[in-house]
Amino acid sequence: MPAAEKAGFLVAYSDLWQTRLSPGIALIRGLEEALEPKTLTQKAWTKLQEPVKKVRAKGDLGGIRGELEVELADPKKESSDMALRIEELIGKLVAKKPLLLLVDEAQELARTRENELIATALRTALAKHRDKMRVVFTGSSRSQLSHVFSNTDAPLYTVGGAVQDFPLLGRELIEFVVGKFFSSTQRSLDPDELWKAFLGFHQQPEPLLEAVVAMMMDPSISLAKACALERANQDRDENHESTWASLDDLQRHLVELFADKPTAKPFSTEVRKRLAKAMGLNAIESVTIQYALRRLAEKTIVTKSARNLYIFESDAFERWVKTMAAVSTAKNLTRKR
DSSP states (O other), rough: OHHHTTTTOEEEEEEEETTTTOOOHHHHHHHHHHHOOOOOHHHHGGGSOOOEEEEEEEEETEEEEEEEEESSSSSHHHHHHHHHHHHHHHHHHHSSEEEEEESSGEEEESSSHHHHHHHHHEEEHHHHTTTTEEEEOOOOOOHHHHHHHHSSTTTTTOOOOOOOOOOOOOOOHHHHHHHHHHHHSSSSOHHHHHHHHHHHHOOOOHHHHHHHHHHHHHHHHHHHHHHHHHHHHHHHHHHHHHHHHHOHHHHHHHHHHHHHHHOOOOOOOOHHHHHHHHHOOSSOOOOHEEEEEEEHTTTEEEOOOOOOOOOEEEEHHHHHHHHHHHHHHHHHHHHOO
C-alpha cells in the first residue's frame, strides 16, 4: 500500500470476511474510506446501513461499547443496489487518481448468487476503467479462489490470472527472530536449528513464532520441545481427526496417496487398480475418482495446482495424515468392534 501510494495511486482495501454475510458492504466501506478517509469514531458503524439479511456488529464508538443489528429485505435487490454503488464509487475514485483495490478473502465472491452480483460489478468496473484501475485479489483457499477466477463459469474468469502462492519468507525472518529473541532474553538461538524448524513448519511463520514465544516464556523449553508442542496445538485446533472421519473410504485412500506422492496420477490404470485392491473392489471407474477429487476440493482438503500437483490446503493436516491417519483409523475400527 505505501509503495502504491508513493507511485501516485489511491489505495482502497476491503476484507470480505469483515461482514461475511455481505461482501458488498466490505467493498463499499473500503471504497468510501479511500474516497473520504474517516476516523473510527466518525464511521460510527453507519456503513452497516447497507443491506444484508441480518448483520450484528459490536464495537467501541466514542468510548461507548455498543451493538447494532440491521435487518434487510430482498437480498437480490439489495445486492443489485450495492453493485451499482460499487461502480459509482470506483468511478469517483479513478476520476481523482489511478486506483489500486486490494480485495482480501476474495473467495467469498463465489459463495452465493448474490455475491456473484458484486463480482460482476467489479468485472464491469475493471473493463470500464482498465487504464486507471488495478486490483489485487487474495484469499486463504486456493481451491475456492479457483471458483472465482479459474473456472470457465467463474464470475471473474476473464479478469484474474492464474492463482499464485504468496512468496515464502526465508533466512531473513530467521535472522530477525534470532535478534529479537536475544534482545528480549539475553539468550541465543542457533539460526541453523531455527531454520530447520522453520522448514519443518513448511516456512509458515505463525507456528514458528508461537514456538519461539513459548521459549521466551519458559527458559527450560528447548526449541525441539517448543516445536513439538506447537504441532500438537495445531493438530488439536484444526481437529484433524474430525476431518479424517468426514471422508469416505476412497477419499481417505486418495488423501494418503497424495501425502505420499503429490505427483500421483489418480486416473491412471495403475493407480486405479491399486486403489481398487486397497478397498477390496474389482475396479474403480474414473468418474468415481473424479467425484471424490471434487469433494476433496470442495472441503478444501486437497486440490490440483497449476503444476499438476495434488496439494494439501493445510500443511498441518498433510503432516497428520503422514503420521497419525493410520492410528486414527485403527482406533475407530477397534471402537466399532
